[in-house]
Amino acid sequence: MEPSLPEIEEARARLAGVARVTPVYRSETLSQLVGRELHLKAENLQRTGSFKIRGAYNRISQLSKRERAAGVVAASAGNHGQAVAWAAREVGARARIFMPQDAPMAKVEATRSYGAEIELTGPALEEALDAARAHVAETGATFVHPFEDPLVIAGQGTIGLEIAEQVDEAETVVIPVGGGGLASGVALALRAVRPGLRIVGVRAAGTLPGGSGFTIADGIAVKQPGELTSAILERVLDDVVAVTDEEISEAMVLVLERTKLVVEGAAAVGVAAMLAGRIDGASPALAILSGGNIDATLLISVMRHGLSIAGRYLVVRTRVGDRPGQLARLLTLLGEARVNVVEVNHRRESADVPVGETGVELTLLTRDRAHCDEILAQLERWGYPAREL
Amino acid sequence: MEPSLPEIEEARARLAGVARVTPVYRSETLSQLVGRELHLKAENLQRTGSFKIRGAYNRISQLSKRERAAGVVAASAGNHGQAVAWAAREVGARARIFMPQDAPMAKVEATRSYGAEIELTGPALEEALDAARAHVAETGATFVHPFEDPLVIAGQGTIGLEIAEQVDEAETVVIPVGGGGLASGVALALRAVRPGLRIVGVRAAGTLPGGSGFTIADGIAVKQPGELTSAILERVLDDVVAVTDEEISEAMVLVLERTKLVVEGAAAVGVAAMLAGRIDGASPALAILSGGNIDATLLISVMRHGLSIAGRYLVVRTRVGDRPGQLARLLTLLGEARVNVVEVNHRRESADVPVGETGVELTLLTRDRAHCDEILAQLERWGYPAREL
Numbered sequence: 069m070e071p072s073l074p075e076i077e078e079a080r081a082r083l084a085g086v087a088r089v090t091p092v093y094r095s096e097t098l099s100q101l102v103g104r105e106l107h108l109k110a111e112n113l114q115r116t117g118s119f120k121i122r123g124a125y126n127r128i129s130q131l132s133k134r135e136r137a138a139g140v141v142a143a144s145a146g147n148h149g150q151a152v153a154w155a156a157r158e159v160g161a162r163a164r165i166f167m168p169q170d171a172p173m174a175k176v177e178a179t180r181s182y183g184a185e186i187e188l189t190g191p192a193l194e195e196a197l198d199a200a201r202a203h204v205a206e207t208g209a210t211f212v213h214p215f216e217d218p219l220v221i222a223g224q225g226t227i228g229l230e231i232a233e234q235v236d237e238a239e240t241v242v243i244p245v246g247g248g249g250l251a252s253g254v255a256l257a258l259r260a261v262r263p264g265l266r267i268v269g270v271r272a273a274g275t276l277p278g279g280s281g282f283t284i285a286d287g288i289a290v291k292q293p294g295e296l297t298s299a300i301l302e303r304v305l306d307d308v309v310a311v312t313d314e315e316i317s318e319a320m321v322l323v324l325e326r327t328k329l330v331v332e333g334a335a336a337v338g339v340a341a342m343l344a345g346r347i348d349g350a351s352p353a354l355a356i357l358s359g360g361n362i363d364a365t366l367l368i369s370v371m372r373h374g375l376s377i378a379g380r381y382l383v384v385r386t387r388v389g390d391r392p393g394q395l396a397r398l399l400t401l402l403g404e405a406r407v408n409v410v411e412v413n414h415r416r417e418s419a420d421v422p423v424g425e426t427g428v429e430l431t432l433l434t435r436d437r438a439h440c441d442e443i444l445a446q447l448e449r450w451g452y453p454a455r456e457l
Numbered sequence: 458m459e460p461s462l463p464e465i466e467e468a469r470a471r472l473a474g475v476a477r478v479t480p481v482y483r484s485e486t487l488s489q490l491v492g493r494e495l496h497l498k499a500e501n502l503q504r505t506g507s508f509k510i511r512g513a514y515n516r517i518s519q520l521s522k523r524e525r526a527a528g529v530v531a532a533s534a535g536n537h538g539q540a541v542a543w544a545a546r547e548v549g550a551r552a553r554i555f556m557p558q559d560a561p562m563a564k565v566e567a568t569r570s571y572g573a574e575i576e577l578t579g580p581a582l583e584e585a586l587d588a589a590r591a592h593v594a595e596t597g598a599t600f601v602h603p604f605e606d607p608l609v610i611a612g613q614g615t616i617g618l619e620i621a622e623q624v625d626e627a628e629t630v631v632i633p634v635g636g637g638g639l640a641s642g643v644a645l646a647l648r649a650v651r652p653g654l655r656i657v658g659v660r661a662a663g664t665l666p667g668g669s670g671f672t673i674a675d676g677i678a679v680k681q682p683g684e685l686t687s688a689i690l691e692r693v694l695d696d697v698v699a700v701t702d703e704e705i706s707e708a709m710v711l712v713l714e715r716t717k718l719v720v721e722g723a724a725a726v727g728v729a730a731m732l733a734g735r736i737d738g739a740s741p742a743l744a745i746l747s748g749g750n751i752d753a754t755l756l757i758s759v760m761r762h763g764l765s766i767a768g769r770y771l772v773v774r775t776r777v778g779d780r781p782g783q784l785a786r787l788l789t790l791l792g793e794a795r796v797n798v799v800e801v802n803h804r805r806e807s808a809d810v811p812v813g814e815t816g817v818e819l820t821l822l823t824r825d826r827a828h829c830d831e832i833l834a835q836l837e838r839w840g841y842p843a844r845e846l
Contacts, residue, residue: 360717
């Protein structure tokens with residue numbers, strides 16, 4: 069059942085002019101940071117914002133005329149739903165996408181904008197899946213699985229063929245692993261055309277046994293790969309490593325700042341694993357940025373978090389005298405020291421502040437951890453002992 | 458003194474293998490929003506994060522051996538400084554970049570990482586310029602002007618040649634205008650190879666006479682184009698329009714969400730002008746995303762602002778009874794209505810809140826303006842009359 073190289077090549081022919089051949093960038097600053105040459109396959113710039121249309125289109129374009137008329141169905145809160153909606157429109161089939169009711173509004177709207185009918189179900193993905201299967205049983209529509217399907221895997225595998233042509237140097241390729249469709253397709257293709265490569269899968273630690281069950285990398289928030297994909301991955305991956313949400317956030321901010329690319333959590337796991345030193349060797353490597361679909365409001369939280377970890381924000385609590393001009397004095401000192409103040413919270417009453425003083429919370433822009441420590445010491449010298457929050 | 462087509466073609470030959478041929482993307486959702494086919498030239502993916510290396514490299518690679526040995530100098534708080542540093546390293550020349558002392562740390566670090574010596578001067582760019590000129594007079598190094606230089610203009614013009622080959626359909630091309638180097642180069646190239654095109658420049662309203670003097674589009678925060686570039690622009694542009702910082706913020710968020718590309722303020726002015734309906738016609742258009750160098754902390758503010766304008770955040774102030782469980786009750790109601798709460802500020806004392814009640818400030822995630830109004834009405838019905846902040 070696993071796709072062969074000719075089947076991946078057929079998928080590529082079908083996708084010509086449909087999916088974008090996404091660019092590969094070598095990032096100088098990220099290469100410096102990870103201590104090896106690092107190339108990025110920018111699949112976040114794919115149509116619909118993720119690699120998923122490759123598999124979905126390869127599957128849906130193979131439907132018979134009758135099957136197309138009966139329509140396609142998917143259950144997804146994210147990229148797969150958008151991809152099925154988009155691919156169905158491309159071939160003129162109707163699509164109905166079942167989504168958990170709390171799916172981010174941006175994803176619901178995007179999916180609808182590709183012409184799909186949306187059905188919101190209960191909050192769990194399982195409920196969306198049940199509803200989708202019931203609909204399939206009723207109507208004879210075709211259910212498009214996000215990864216347990218040879219045509220879907222072959223479609224994702226076209227990324228491997230592109231990588232082999234675009235980058236000569238890479239000796240290690242790092243691929244996000246959720247359901248395993250992307251990793252098995254890409255690894256099968258690369259094993260066939262570039263047998264010497266080292267191929268490593270990266271999972272989100274939160275979804276592993278013993279993990280929190282949660283991850284910001286929602287695109288790979290699957291407890292384990294499918295049966296088909298597991299069997300393939302077992303054989304074709306050299307290694308599988310995991311990264312934490314903290315590591316993912318930091319990687320997202322770095323990729324955004326250094327390469328000007330917006331990546332979702334799942335897409336940043338490869339860079340996160342490199343930064344954490346979890347990918348052996350120092351030879352040139354390539355990471356697949358699998359998608360860029362992240363809600364802007366979530367992106368803001370992730371960025372704030374990533375910047376705090378990197379010491380680029382300092383949030384402190386201190387006290388000033390409860391007399392006119394006291395807060396101004398502190399802010400003037402900070403201004404003279406060229407410290408950039410982002411936010412000031414001035415709270416007159418608080419259990420831990422003596423009468424006659426006022427609690428102040430400051431959010432400051434900083435360069436790095438050392439700069440944070442320097443500012444804390446300076447505040448102390450000015451007579452404002454501060455506690456970091 | 459203005460560069461001819463053969464000079465722009467020579468620049469292109471020099472830049473082959475040095476600068477990236479950046480991709481052009483057609484964004485489906487942005488096209489829908491602006492009501493015409495919209496292509497984006499992603500020059501934010503250029504090396505160093507902006508188009509500036511094209512001009513800087515074309516200039517610096519033409520220095521004689523002796524001139525290279527004496528080094529190059531630039532005064533810049535931003536992209537030009539990074540570009541000169543990068544280009545100098547490429548040709549093996551020393552670079553000294555004079556920067557205002559408040560230049561964003563990320564830009565200072567990036568410039569330094571390309572091997573340049575950095576000198577921080579007083580806070581105004583003029584002081585950096587004076588220091589740079591003094592250094593040139595002293596050492597015989599070569600001053601690289603950001604736009605008043607035919608070789609620099611020819612370098613930026615290579616973008617025009619690429620556009621002409623990459624996009625057949627575009628009938629209107631929209632270009633950011635600050636010092637005018639980019640706009641004059643691109644327009645000269647396009648006038649030569651695609652004479653029928655409509656070419657429109659976009660400026661930041663804040664920098665125009667009568668404006669606030671400030672703009673978030675710092676890359677084009679120049680009071681007016683130079684002498685050379687003005688003379689060219691006068692002749693080659695069909696029109697010049699302006700956009701406000703509000704419009705720029707909204708465009709930045711849209712580009713980021715829909716195309717997965719990080720753009721700085723200056724790079725978003727073209728899309729902003731389209732969205733504001735300031736570019737005549739409905740024919741296919743192309744906007745140049747000139748760069749992506751924006752500090753992550755500034756990007757966060759811009760995104761928050763852009764999302765508020767778009768009705769994707771709602772900040773309200775209301776009151777709850779000052780008894781245990783009252784805030785919890787309000788939050789439960791919001792949760793049941795599936796309203797996403799981002800932030801809660803609970804303030805017991807405030808002049809406008811009667812004794813026995815507590816002021817509460819809520820930041821809520823919303824879909825659009827209509828959704829905001831719906832929530833305000835719902836709060837009223839629940840007995841929490843709320844004031845939008």
